[in-house]
Amino acid sequence: MTVRMGFVIITSRCIDCDACMVACRAENDVPIGKTRNWVKSSGVQGEFPKVKEVFQPGNCMHCEHPPCVSVCPTGASQKRADGIVIVENSKCIGCKYCITACPYDARFANPETGKADKCTFCLQRLEQGLKPACVQTCLGKSRHAGDLNDPESVVAKLIAKYPSRQLLTYVGTGPNIYYIDEVVPEIPEGK
Amino acid sequence: MAKIFTWNQLFSRRQFIKGAAGTVLGASAGLGLLAPGKTFAGSSSSIPADSAESRGIKKVTTICEQCVWRCGVIARVENGVVKKLEGNPDHPNNVGKLCPRGNAGIETLYSPDRIKFPLIRAGARGSGLWRRASWDEALTYTAGQMKKIKDKYGAKAMMFNSTDNLSQPLFEILLKAYGTPNYGTQRSLCFNAMTTGFYYTYGVPQPGTDYKNCKYMIFAGRNLAEGISNNETQEMIEMIARGTKVVVLDPRFSKTASKATEWLPVRPGTDSAFFLAILNVIIQEKLYNQDFITTYTQGFDDLVQEVKEYTPEWAEKKCEIPGATIERIAREFAAAAPAAIAHPNWRTSNFKNSFQTERAIAVLNALIGNWAKPGGLIPDQEINTAKLGVLSHPPFPPAQGMRLDGVPWQYPLVPLSYGVIQTMRDNILTGKPYEAKGWLISRQNPILSIPERQKTINAFMKLDFVAVIDIQASDTAYYADVILPESSYLERYDGLVPIGDKIFIRQPVIEPLYDTKSSLMIYKELADKLGLGDFLPYKDERDLLAKQLKPYPISLDELEKAGHYVVPNFQKDYSKDFEFQTSSGKIELSSSIMAQMGKKAVPTWDEPPRPSQGHYYLLTGKTAQHSQMFTQNNRWLLEVFSENRAWLHTSVAAKLGVKTDDKVILESDVGKVTIKAQVTEGIRPDCIFMVGGFGHVSKGLRSAYKLGASDSALHKTVTDPLSGGSALSETFVTVSKA
Numbered sequence: 013m014t015v016r017m018g019f020v021i022i023t024s025r026c027i028d029c030d031a032c033m034v035a036c037r038a039e040n041d042v043p044i045g046k047t048r049n050w051v052k053s054s055g056v057q058g059e060f061p062k063v064k065e066v067f068q069p070g071n072c073m074h075c076e077h078p079p080c081v082s083v084c085p086t087g088a089s090q091k092r093a094d095g096i097v098i099v100e101n102s103k104c105i106g107c108k109y110c111i112t113a114c115p116y117d118a119r120f121a122n123p124e125t126g127k128a129d130k131c132t133f134c135l136q137r138l139e140q141g142l143k144p145a146c147v148q149t150c151l152g153k154s155r156h157a158g159d160l161n162d163p164e165s166v167v168a169k170l171i172a173k174y175p176s177r178q179l180l181t182y183v184g185t186g187p188n189i190y191y192i193d194e195v196v197p198e199i200p201e202g203k
Numbered sequence: 204m205a206k207i208f209t210w211n212q213l214f215s216r217r218q219f220i221k222g223a224a225g226t227v228l229g230a231s232a233g234l235g236l237l238a239p240g241k242t243f244a245g246s247s248s249s250i251p252a253d254s255a256e257s258r259g260i261k262k263v264t265t266i267c268e269q270c271v272w273r274c275g276v277i278a279r280v281e282n283g284v285v286k287k288l289e290g291n292p293d294h295p296n297n298v299g300k301l302c303p304r305g306n307a308g309i310e311t312l313y314s315p316d317r318i319k320f321p322l323i324r325a326g327a328r329g330s331g332l333w334r335r336a337s338w339d340e341a342l343t344y345t346a347g348q349m350k351k352i353k354d355k356y357g358a359k360a361m362m363f364n365s366t367d368n369l370s371q372p373l374f375e376i377l378l379k380a381y382g383t384p385n386y387g388t389q390r391s392l393c394f395n396a397m398t399t400g401f402y403y404t405y406g407v408p409q410p411g412t413d414y415k416n417c418k419y420m421i422f423a424g425r426n427l428a429e430g431i432s433n434n435e436t437q438e439m440i441e442m443i444a445r446g447t448k449v450v451v452l453d454p455r456f457s458k459t460a461s462k463a464t465e466w467l468p469v470r471p472g473t474d475s476a477f478f479l480a481i482l483n484v485i486i487q488e489k490l491y492n493q494d495f496i497t498t499y500t501q502g503f504d505d506l507v508q509e510v511k512e513y514t515p516e517w518a519e520k521k522c523e524i525p526g527a528t529i530e531r532i533a534r535e536f537a538a539a540a541p542a543a544i545a546h547p548n549w550r551t552s553n554f555k556n557s558f559q560t561e562r563a564i565a566v567l568n569a570l571i572g573n574w575a576k577p578g579g580l581i582p583d584q585e586i587n588t589a590k591l592g593v594l595s596h597p598p599f600p601p602a603q604g605m606r607l608d609g610v611p612w613q614y615p616l617v618p619l620s621y622g623v624i625q626t627m628r629d630n631i632l633t634g635k636p637y638e639a640k641g642w643l644i645s646r647q648n649p650i651l652s653i654p655e656r657q658k659t660i661n662a663f664m665k666l667d668f669v670a671v672i673d674i675q676a677s678d679t680a681y682y683a684d685v686i687l688p689e690s691s692y693l694e695r696y697d698g699l700v701p702i703g704d705k706i707f708i709r710q711p712v713i714e715p716l717y718d719t720k721s722s723l724m725i726y727k728e729l730a731d732k733l734g735l736g737d738f739l740p741y742k743d744e745r746d747l748l749a750k751q752l753k754p755y756p757i758s759l760d761e762l763e764k765a766g767h768y769v770v771p772n773f774q775k776d777y778s779k780d781f782e783f784q785t786s787s788g789k790i791e792l793s794s795s796i797m798a799q800m801g802k803k804a805v806p807t808w809d810e811p812p813r814p815s816q817g818h819y820y821l822l823t824g825k826t827a828q829h830s831q832m833f834t835q836n837n838r839w840l841l842e843v844f845s846e847n848r849a850w851l852h853t854s855v856a857a858k859l860g861v862k863t864d865d866k867v868i869l870e871s872d873v874g875k876v877t878i879k880a881q882v883t884e885g886i887r888p889d890c891i892f893m894v895g896g897f898g899h900v901s902k903g904l905r906s907a908y909k910l911g912a913s914d915s916a917l918h919k920t921v922t923d924p925l926s927g928g929s930a931l932s933e934t935f936v937t938v939s940k941a
Contacts, residue, residue, distance in 0.1 A: 025440055027428035027458055029827040030843040034306035037839055038287050044838055056456055056885035060852065061468045063884050065461040148289065151300050151433065152440040197445050 502793020
């Protein structure tokens with residue numbers, strides 16, 4: 013089966029500390045004022061004292077049908093064979109079509125390079141057998157990454173065991189971040 | 204005549220700004236210090252070392268200092284530039300993970316606002332006018348002033364302050380050699396109530412907590428999701444995921460509360476009513492561990508008498524938590540015993556009665572007998588920590604004179620090593636029992652930390668001499684006469700750190716970028732200039748570390764390479780777990796020392812003040828993205844937490860006509876600030892909350908200057924006479940639209 017790289021994010025384990033955002037900035041030299049990933053909060057919902065708040069980390073969804081790729085006039089935005097969506101800088105002309113096209117607001121114009129910029133799945137780390145920086149540093153083991161098609165991967169095992177959801181499925185992008193909101197007592201062993 | 208600079212001029216001088224990565228201070232600086240071959244972390248590192256050397260990449264294992272938790276770090280250095288910090292999987296304090304602050308250590312290192320060379324004040328104190336000095340001049344000047352003060356007024360007129368850093372033991376040697384009794388930590392602003400409460404109950408100031416096996420946890424002041432203590436935060440998340448019942452008492456819906464099973468928005472200052480009522484139920488219903496109480500405690504009968512009146516119905520009126528809820532929690536807690544913990548916390552509600560709260564918590568744990576049991580409290584690990592080699596030095600001169608901070612003459616229960624820093628500040632101003640003249644402050648920021656900021660600034664203005672050691676122009680450094688710039692934690696050595704059977708090292712990841720020194724060498728060279736060199740008998744940092752490592756068959760080179768050393772066949776000794784270091788040798792439900800002082804010896808209710816009409820409780824606390832007053836100038840962290848806001852309940856905001864991000868004015872008896880509002884349902888309507896540490900007054904912190912507002916500008920100085928703890932929450936404020 014083909015490789016399909018993606019993320020599983022367990023929201024019940026996120027404490028909104030934002031270590032993932034800072035780790036990404038360091039690993040990928042993300043300029044101040046921009047970010048490749050995020051932690052969104054539901055805000056405090058309900059009425060005092062019956063309230064709740066949920067945190068939802070995210071980044072590029074590395075979609076099955078990425079609109080950023082189809083709108084790119086130069087072929088700079090690409091979906092690799094392993095499913096990772098990247099920007100080939102040498103081909104990017106900075107037209108920003110892809111930034112507008114992304115329904116997840118996962119891209120930005122890098123003020124230093126003038127190119128479209130986004131989560132690369134930390135390719136430079138994957139090549140060394142390391143996890144993406146955001147996953148590596150996550151205190152709550154909320155973030156997981158791997159081959160969704162490999163039944164031996166942590167991400168596939170999590171999806172098999174717990175109900176999961178994706179964001180904005182109705183726009184037809186086929187996002188490859190799966191969210192688990194349930195309590196996950198133990199992270200399975202796996203690749 | 205030396206040239207005089209303002210802060211902005213100092214920082215804009217191009218030659219002192221870090222060269223573009225790898226040019227000015229590039230490859231030679233980074234690689235020159237430690238040959239690449241010996242700097243790789245052990246094989247257990249999460250970062251493979253493969254052919255990194257050939258690409259100018261090396262990895263160095265060291266210890267974080269973005270807060271005081273001392274996590275293990277593996278730094279990736281490329282051509283002399285630190286590119287990435289990652290958690291050391293072998294370090295128990297963080298097991299491979301770094302929090303946002305730890306990840307942002309690179310920005311602390313490369314901040315354009317680092318102090319790059321010694322500075323001597325060249326205008327009025329606090330004017331921000333400085334001239335550059337050589338190290339020799341700065342140290343000679345500092346030592347000269349310190350000698351002058353000692354000769355004229357005695358050593359006691361000099362105060363020495365430092366907070367929880369790895370080289371603090373050496374700082375303590377310096378101050379003892381100098382001969383002053385005046386030593387200021389900042390503990391009284393933090394958790395004096397907890398440490399004294401537990402100390403006078405168990406003889407242990409800060410027992411551990413076994414999160415891994417705990418089945419029922421009550422937090423009343425340990426917000427681990429926002430006050431991150433890395434491994435404990437991880438353990439808390441796992442504990443919650445495992446299904447442990449977690450009850451959080453907090454007037455504010457903290458992020459820890461959002462993850463908990465149950466949030467109880469307790470009225471500020473009344474946590475002890477809740478715990479006294481829990482004690483009442485557990486005793487009434489005989490849910491306690493009789494054998495444990497008989498064997499290990501004293502004073503149970505007195506406790507039974509005292510808590511009789513503290514019924515859940517009584518407590519409900521005080522703390523506004525329903526009596527039925529208190530009863531249920533008492534029963535659930537006892538049913539989970541001994542794998543149940545009423546957490547010792549750090550700060551609880553920060554009232555004068557917090558000592559009583561902590562005593563009630565300490566006693567509650569004792570009643571269910573969770574001491575040294577799986578899922579319960581863990582006895583002090585002091586005896587189970589590897590011992591370092593010690594330096595021999597001449598006997599210290601006797602420290603003469605009473606302490607300015609009132610310990611023990613005003614605060615007999617407060618240990619000397621904790622102190623009461625806010626009283627030290629007050630007595631600089633009163634001149635009682637004698638006039639203070641000089642202050643040496645290492646990595647501490649009293650101007651922003653002590654309540655009543657203006658009073659603290661006034662105290663600085665009164666002194667003859669102030670010297671500050673820091674990496675950046677903290678508010679306190681800004682008001683100094685001389686700044687001795689410390690190398691950042693990624694550029695220096697500190698004293699070795701034993702944890703259990705392991706010994707860890709902080710070592711330079713790159714050579715210092717600027718003309719800075721380690722604290723170890725600043726203390727040492729200052730001692731030399733004071734004629735006290737014999738007390739700090741080492742040539743340089745590596746000489747000291749080699750001496751600390753002497754008891755073990757490993758060289759410093761090997762330790763640097765491996766990042767830590769495991770003491771072989773280290774036998775943990777649990778035989779003293781039940782030898783309580785109290786007056787009676789037992790867990791003191793009824794405290795002998797309190798009785799001797801003529802105070803009520805068992806935990807008791809002490810009615811806290813409450814705000815009058817139109818006033819609100821002012822609460823302060825932490826955010827996960829910043830450390831105390833230290834990181835607000837870190838631009839990477841400002842990206843994830845940009846400034847503090849005043850949390851207002853929706854109903855309060857509606858009354859004022861205020862929306863989130865509108866500015867409001869908070870005013871207390873001692874100060875007034877303007878701050879953006881954050882409107883939320885997640886706070887009691889009688890409270891206003893703000894994260895501490897913002898509102899810097901130093902123009903040398905160019906990103907943080909005037910960002911947000913300072914809680915210390917509002918806080919009144921209120922001190923618990925028993926623990927010396929600063930009762931920060933006994934400050935009430937009015938709020939109006941700006």
